[in-house]
Amino acid sequence: MSHLDSEALAEMDAPWLSPAPVIYAGLGITALGWIASMTKVQVAPTLTAILVSVGLLCVGVGLALHLSKTRSAIENTFTTSVWWLLAAAATFIGSFALEKSADSMSALLNLFTLVAVFAALLSAAPPGYRLVGISLLIAWHFFAIFTATQIIAPPAGPPPWLASQVWTRVTRPYLQITHLNNAYHFYAPEPGPVSLVWFRVKFEDGEVVWERLPNHAKCSNHIERRRMAGIASTLSQSMPGQPTAEQIRLRDDAARGYDPVIPPRPQGVPLDLQWRDPGQLGRMLIESMARYVARTTAHPNNEKVPVASIKIYRGECSHPPVEHFHAGRDPLDPTLFRAWYLGEYDPEGKLVEASTRDMLYWMIPIFRSGDDVPPAGPLDKTRPGAVQEPWERGGKIMNFLRIHAGDGNKEDMP
Secondary structure (H helix, E strand, O other): OOOOOHHHHHHHHOOOOOHHHHHHHHHHHHHHHHHHHOOOOOOHHHHHHHHHHHHHHHHHHHHHHHHOOHHHHHHOHHHHHHHHHHHHHHHHHHHHHOOHHHHHHHHHHHHHHHHHHHHHHHHHOOHHHHHHHHHHHHHHHHHHHHHHHHOOOOOOOOOOHHHHHHHHHHHHHHHHHOOOOOHHHOOOOOOOOEEEEEEEEEEOOOOEEEEEEOOHHHOOOHHHHHHHHHHHHHHOOOEOOOOOHHHHHHHHHHHOOOOOOOOOOOOOOOHHHHEOEOHHHHHHHHHHHHHHHHHHOOOOOOOOOOEEEEEEEEEEEOOOOHHHHHOOOOOOOHHHEEEEEEEEEOOOOOEOHHHHHOOOOEEEOEEEOOOOOOOOOOOOOOOOOOOOOHHHOOOOEEEHHHHHHOOOOOOOOO
C-alpha cells in the first residue's frame, strides 16, 4: 500500500456517479414542484410534496457524492461553494412550493437554506478564515446555551436583566429551532409550572369536543409525548410588554358580557403577567395548531361534520406545596391552573375578528368563590391573625375558563 501513487488514491476516492447531473436534476425536479404548486388542480398539493421531496433528495445525494471526494472538496473550493449555493436555491424554492399547512416544513427548509449559504461562504473562504468562522459558530452555540441557563428568576427576585434581554432578542430563535432551550428550565433553580394548551372544537352541527396538548392518552410513545409537551412549552415564552389602555378597556368591556360576569383584573398581579402576547412565532404556532386540530379531531358521533371554529387557551399548572396534600386537596385542583385566551380560529387557522375584542391574550381567572373574602377571624389559637392559605380556603370553584368558552360554570378542567 505504501507504493500506491497519487493517481491510484484519487481513483479510489472518486464517486461512483458524477454529482453535477444529480444536483441539476434535483434542482429541476424541485422547480417542477414549485410550478405544480401554482396550479389549481386538486392533486397539486400532493404532487408538489412528492416533487419537492424527490428533488431535495437528489440534491442531497449529489452534494454527498461531491463531498465524499475529500481531496477535491478541500482543494476545489469554488466548485464546492457552487454546489452549496445550488442546494440553497433548491431548499429555498421548496419552501415556497409547499402549501400553507406545511408551514413547519417550510420553516425547516428556510433554515436549511441559511445553513447551505453559510457552508458556501465557508467553502469559498481561505483555510484560516474558515477556521475562524467555525470557531465563532461553536462559541455562539455555547453562548446561547449560557443565556438559557441565566434567565430563570431566583426564588426571591427577578432574573438578570441583561441575560433576559439577550435571550429574548438574540439567542431564543436559535435555541428554539435546535430545541436546546426547554430542558434548562426544569431545575434552575426550581421546577416551573407545567404548560399545556386546550382546544374547544365546535362542529357545524353544534357538537363540541375538548382537546388538549399534550394528551398523554393519545401519545403512542415517549418521544411523541415529549414533542407535544415541547410545543406547549414554546407558547409559554411570551413577548415582554404591557397592554395599552385600549386593550384594557376592551378586556373589561368583554368581561361584563358574560354570565356570570368575569371578575375585574386581579389586584396585585402585574399587567405583563395578566396580558401575555405570544409574539410572532407564537402566533404562527397557534395558527398551525388550529389547522392540525381541525384536521385530526373526530366528531363525537363519528359523523362527517366539518369543524366550524376552535377556541384555544394556554394553561399553566403549578406544582402544589406539601400543605396542599396534607389538606386532602386534589393534586390537579382547578385553582392550581392559570389560563390565557389565545383566540378563536377557523379551520384554516385564521383568527376570527371578534376574538380581538374578547379578552384576547388576557388571563382567565379560576378560583374558589371565597378566595376574595378575608377570614372572619384567626384560623386557630396558635396562629393569631393568620391569613388563609390557598389550600385552606373553601367555597365553590368558579372556573371562568369554562364560562368564557361557553360551557357554563363546570368546576372541572377540560
